[in-house]
Amino acid sequence: MAKTVTNEQMRQQQSFILKLKEENQRFAVENGRQRLALTETYGCQQNENDTERIRGMLREAGFDFTEDSKKADVVIYNTCAVRENAEQKVFGRLGILKHIKQSRPEMIIGICGCMVQQEHITEKIKSVHEHVDLVFGTHALYRMPELLYKAMHQKKTVVEIESSDGEIAEDIPIMRENAQKAWVSIMYGCNNFCSYCIVPYVRGRERSRTPEAILKEVQELVDSGCTEISLLGQNVNSYGKDLDIEIDFSDILRMVNDIEGVERIRFMSSHPKDLSDKLIQTMKECDKVCKQLHLPFQAGSNRILEQMNRRYTKEQYLAKIERVKKEIPGISLSTDVIVGFPTETKEDFEDTIDVLKKVEFDNIFSFIYSRREGTPAAKLDFVLTEDEIHANFDRLLEVQNEISKRKNDAYVGRIEKVLVDGSSKNDSDILSGRCDSSKIVNFKGDKSLIGKYVDVRITEAHTWSLNGELIEN
Ligand code: SAM
Numbered sequence: 001m002a003k004t005v006t007n008e009q010m011r012q013q014q015s016f017i018l019k020l021k022e023e024n025q026r027f028a029v030e031n032g033r034q035r036l037a038l039t040e041t042y043g044c045q046q047n048e049n050d051t052e053r054i055r056g057m058l059r060e061a062g063f064d065f066t067e068d069s070k071k072a073d074v075v076i077y078n079t080c081a082v083r084e085n086a087e088q089k090v091f092g093r094l095g096i097l098k099h100i101k102q103s104r105p106e107m108i109i110g111i112c113g114c115m116v117q118q119e120h121i122t123e124k125i126k127s128v129h130e131h132v133d134l135v136f137g138t139h140a141l142y143r144m145p146e147l148l149y150k151a152m153h154q155k156k157t158v159v160e161i162e163s164s165d166g167e168i169a170e171d172i173p174i175m176r177e178n179a180q181k182a183w184v185s186i187m188y189g190c191n192n193f194c195s196y197c198i199v200p201y202v203r204g205r206e207r208s209r210t211p212e213a214i215l216k217e218v219q220e221l222v223d224s225g226c227t228e229i230s231l232l233g234q235n236v237n238s239y240g241k242d243l244d245i246e247i248d249f250s251d252i253l254r255m256v257n258d259i260e261g262v263e264r265i266r267f268m269s270s271h272p273k274d275l276s277d278k279l280i281q282t283m284k285e286c287d288k289v290c291k292q293l294h295l296p297f298q299a300g301s302n303r304i305l306e307q308m309n310r311r312y313t314k315e316q317y318l319a320k321i322e323r324v325k326k327e328i329p330g331i332s333l334s335t336d337v338i339v340g341f342p343t344e345t346k347e348d349f350e351d352t353i354d355v356l357k358k359v360e361f362d363n364i365f366s367f368i369y370s371r372r373e374g375t376p377a378a379k380l381d382f383v384l385t386e387d388e389i390h391a392n393f394d395r396l397l398e399v400q401n402e403i404s405k406r407k408n409d410a411y412v413g414r415i416e417k418v419l420v421d422g423s424s425k426n427d428s429d430i431l432s433g434r435c436d437s438s439k440i441v442n443f444k445g446d447k448s449l450i451g452k453y454v455d456v457r458i459t460e461a462h463t464w465s466l467n468g469e470l471i472e473n
């Protein structure tokens with residue numbers, strides 16, 4: 001069972017929150033304005049959820065928020081390491097902040113998250129980006145108040161990177177993005193070590209939260225008016241394996257389904273090797289679990305799957321999809337695909353296209369392989385040229401776009417229950433929300449419907465979204 005951060009450690013952080021708050025109150029009196037913080041997130045939902053915690057701690061410490069880096073007193077970038085372009089973006093942003101800090105030296109620049117959990121990146125920041133005041137890794141998130149306090153009081157850069165397997169910190173303050181929908185992390189880390197992926201190195205080993213902690217968080221969310229819960233983990237199907245009690249992901253799903261006030265449950269991600277018949281059955285039986293499954297297959301060729309250390313074959317993947325489709329007819333399917341993994345040939349890529357055509361996903365998230373230092377795949381050589389890889393990527397999108405459009409066309413005429421997220425930036429009469437299968441639905445309606453569930457008749461299908469008309473009750 002994973003170690004939990006002690007109450008004493010959490011109390012210590014609370015005392016730093018109070019110290020920051022006192023200083024911020026003094027600052028407000030002296031300067032006639034509140035101190036402002038800016039946060040930016042690069043990366044997955046897990047990172048978004050971590051940023052909500054960072055913002056929660058900042059808010060309790062008396063900071064207000066801005067989106068303008070020129071006005072911010074504290075800037076915190078929560079970074080991602082999964083692909084090189086995510087890292088390049090952060091370095092680009094740090095370059096811009098350097099100029100701002102020249103005119104406002106009191107500004108605090110913090111960088112945290114997955115990217116800085118890698119030693120070569122931290123070294124680069126320390127040597128090339130000396131204007132960064134605070135660097136903390138994924139395992140030190142709960143200690144942000146203490147680290148920020150130190151960064152505001154010492155001239156030297158504060159660096160806190162632990163290379164431990166990670167602990168679990170409960171009850172970190174949180175400021176959620178959305179009142180209706182919430183992410184709830186049920187576990188952290190990953191044990192799968194897919195050969196291309198940096199996540200296990202930067203997030204540590206799999207650690208499951210206790211069912212009590214998860215259910216308490218969901219109950220609190222429901223009490224505050226939230227109705228849609230997305231359970232998060234790098235591989236939710238491994239949930240519970242590290243706990244002392246007999247419990248698995250299906251059990252948690254059922255427990256959340258039983259909570260009165262929860263309307264919709266989503267989850268991600270699932271590793272195909274661990275998708276059990278029990279989970280399929282649970283999804284089928286639980287009325288609040290959305291009939292939607294994200295099941296990343298990454299590549300179609302068995303040789304590439306083996307090199308990726310994915311531990312399933314194309315045939316096994318397709319068989320699981322068949323079972324899911326049979327048990328839950330009409331289920332909406334999505335996946336992740338990597339194009340241009342080292343050693344991938346044109347023939348290998350044809351297997352990826354074949355899986356797309358056989359499964360007919362509703363949508364896919366496709367990525368060009370990005371070499372990650374320290375992962376086993378980084379040592380492998382490429383067979384295809386960059387141009388050939390890009391051509392394959394374009395073809396993948398072309399094949400999928402046709403499938404996505406066809407899947408969406410089948411929605412025309414249907415009545416879908418939509419949770420309204422907001423209105424269009426250009427036209428406030430156009431509302432946008434998601435139906436059970438998570439497809440985006442746009443329709444005309446009054447802004448007062450934001451946050452509510454409404455019935456919408458689908459009238460038109462696009463590749464990425466649906467249009468419809470509100471059915472007035
Ligand atoms: N744990 C989840 C899973 O296995 O489905 C998500 C992992 S990762 C955050 C999301 C996606 O990024 C992966 O499914 C994979 O397609 C992609 N990815 C991971 N490492 C990559 C790399 N080195 N280059 C390109 N894409 C990568």
Ligand code: SF4
Pocket residue numbers: 190191192193194197198199200234235271
């Ligand atoms: Fe990365 Fe594989 Fe773990 Fe997903 S399951 S986070 S792709 S190592």
Ligand code: F3S
Pocket residue numbers: 042043044045046047079080081082114115198199202203
């Ligand atoms: Fe997520 Fe990126 Fe970290 S995808 S787990 S933020 S490396």
